[in-house]
Amino acid sequence: MAKIFVFNPDHEIALASNNCKYNPKRNILRLNDDLSVLPVWFCSGCTIERSSTNSEWSQTASSMGLQYDICDKIDYPALTDIDAWGWNKSLVTSLTERGVNRELLPDDTRLTTIRRLTERRTAVDAMEWLLSSLCEFELPTSPVIITKQAEIDDFTNKYSEVVFKSPLSESGRGVRFASAQTINDNLRGWLRRTIEQQGYIVAEERYSVLQNFAMEFHTTHDSTTFDGYSLFETDGMAYTGNTLMPDNEIEAHISSMIGIELLNAVKSQLIIFIQKNIAPHYNGHLGVDMFVFGQNGNTLLHPCVEINLRPTMGLVANIFYKNFVKAGKRGLFTVDFYRHSDELLADHIRRKADKPLIIENRLITNGYLSLCPIGGQTQYRVRVEVYP
Structure with missing residues (x-):
């Protein structure tokens, strides 16, 4: 065994705690366990630490040519390479205590820089870069950094609705909507505590979103490359799922609303911004969330x-679409949560019967698949459905 991938989807929560001994809540532990094998679908050949899968999942993975290794116990001192969903103090401390060579892990300086760059201030800086670089296009104003309580009412009174965001949060956490009529003592208390604890909040006008999407990039010290698009949905704040379709069709869909010239210009300028401001300190995947909105x-x-x-x-x-779905097909990629595990198991059985998985030449042409094994205690699932 040479390389493992650590799936820690609670990365931003651990990052916000800035604690070497962050203790995740029970639901986070459940999420980590239920989805622990997810990396095998996007990190070919990696090793995952897990006690077991099940024969049904293993047979499906084999029929799709998936390359992976699952071990119930990893020899951490013997590792020569390690990757993670996200790097933070808590994860590095945990891996170091298990015997991982410290030289394989980010040092304290790099961890501090990753935390700084993960803050929403980086997105504000990128927005200001785009506004100064793309003057010929109509873009919304840049979000505002608020550091004083007195600035909150002044900003809220400018717009019919606003959004307040904490510097560090995960998947909808740390986001509050308000207006001059609805802001109350509870929200003011949250804003005050956030400013006291994290130094500032980000504020911007709330827009009428027509389509959420993202551009996905990969950075090294020498280059930044565009990896593709993500066409996704939210419940207003948190991520709910993606549409599975080819990048060229996603691009055509977005371009039909805003024009290909603007889309390409934003992509080009983001590559420059990332290479200048992020790549010197961070190598790996990153995503830039965007949306199309209606106004006047x-x-x-x-x-x-x-x-x-x-x-x-x-x-x-x-990545899943490109590697495991027949070209031209469309489908759904979503994350499900069930409060009761028996309900998820029942839904899994029903979907298998109603939408049987069809694989041709290791590619899905139709049907339902859970990307992680479903067991008696499972509450979280990454679900794929490919349409006929």
Whole structure:
């Protein structure tokens, strides 16, 4: 065994805690366990630490040519390479205590820089870069950094609705909507505590979103490359799922609303920004969330809502489509949560019967698949459905 991939989807929560001994809540532990084998679908040949899978999942993975290794116990001192969903103090401390060579892990300086770059201030900086570089296009104003309580009412009174965001949060956490009429003592208390604890909040106008999407990139010290698109949905704040379709069709869909010239210009300028400001300090996957919105009868683009300094579910969906779905097909990629595990198991059995998986030449042409094994205690699932 030479390389493992650590799946830690609670990365941003651990990052916000900035604690070497962050203790995840029970639901996070459940999420980590239920989805622990997800990396095998986007990190070919990696090793995952897990006690077992099940024969049904293993047979399906084999029929699709999946290359992976699952071990119930890893010899951490023997590792020569290690990757993770996201790097933070808690993960590095845990791996060091298990005997991983410290030279394989980010040092304290790099961890501090990753945390700084993960803050929403980086997205604000990128937005200001785009505004100064793309003057010929109509773009929304840049979000505002608020560091004082007194600035909150002044900003709220400018717009019919606003969004407040904490510097560090995960998948909808740390986001609050408000207006001059609805802001209350509870929200003011949250804003005050966030400013006291994290130094600032980000504020911007709330827009009428027509389509969420993201551009996925990969960085090295020498280059930044565009990996593809993510066409996704939210429940208003948190991610719910992706549409599975080819990049060229996603591009055509977005371009039909805002024009290909703007889309390409944003992509080019983001590559320059990332290479200049992020790549010197971070190598790996990152995603830039965007959305198309309607305003005063016009269809416009918000080109930098958030920057995720890690792989994203949208990236996983993109890679999965390219590697395991027949070209031209469409489908759904989503993350499900069930409060009761028996309900998830029943749904899994029903979907297998109603939408049987069809694989031709190791590619899905139709049907339902859970990307991770479903057992008696499973509450989280990454579900794929490919349409006929």
